[in-house]
Amino acid sequence: MGVTVNKLLDLPANRPPDTCQARITRLGLDVTLREISFNKLMRLRGTEDADVKFLLESIQEPDVKDPAWWREHMGCPTPVEALKKLLKKGEIEKLCRLADQLNGFGPGQVIAVNREPDELFDAAVGGALEDLEKN
Numbered sequence: 001m002g003v004t005v006n007k008l009l010d011l012p013a014n015r016p017p018d019t020c021q022a023r024i025t026r027l028g029l030d031v032t033l034r035e036i037s038f039n040k041l042m043r044l045r046g047t048e049d050a051d052v053k054f055l056l057e058s059i060q061e062p063d064v065k066d067p068a069w070w071r072e073h074m075g076c077p078t079p080v081e082a083l084k085k086l087l088k089k090g091e092i093e094k095l096c097r098l099a100d101q102l103n104g105f106g107p108g109q110v111i112a113v114n115r116e117p118d119e120l121f122d123a124a125v126g127g128a129l130e131d132l133e134k135n
Helices: 003-010 038-044 050-058 067-073 079-086 089-102 117-134
Strands: 019-024 029-034 059-061
Touching (some): 019 089, 038 050, 050 059
Antiparallel strands (some): 029 059
């Protein structure tokens, strides 16, 4: 076997999803976001309220899919509607960006390695600046 295949074999086959903590300061609410599976991510693309559905799948804690919260407490027909009622558009976008990073969309997550060191540095700085401009 080649060196590259050995590197693949050294990677864990079933790693736990990446997670991160976020605070919605206006609400004083801490949420735990988690990476979601590729298949879930692809199913959400192009659907109505895709960003809110993506966030719904990404929130690990608190359990925003609990009917006691979205139906009984918030008086909404779905957890998506409850999230839209609770959060401002900007808060949804910021949380989605954090979830994007967990799913590999952050700057520097994948880089071209056949470049000179200066080009790699410039690419990393460019990616970081692009991310800052979005925030």
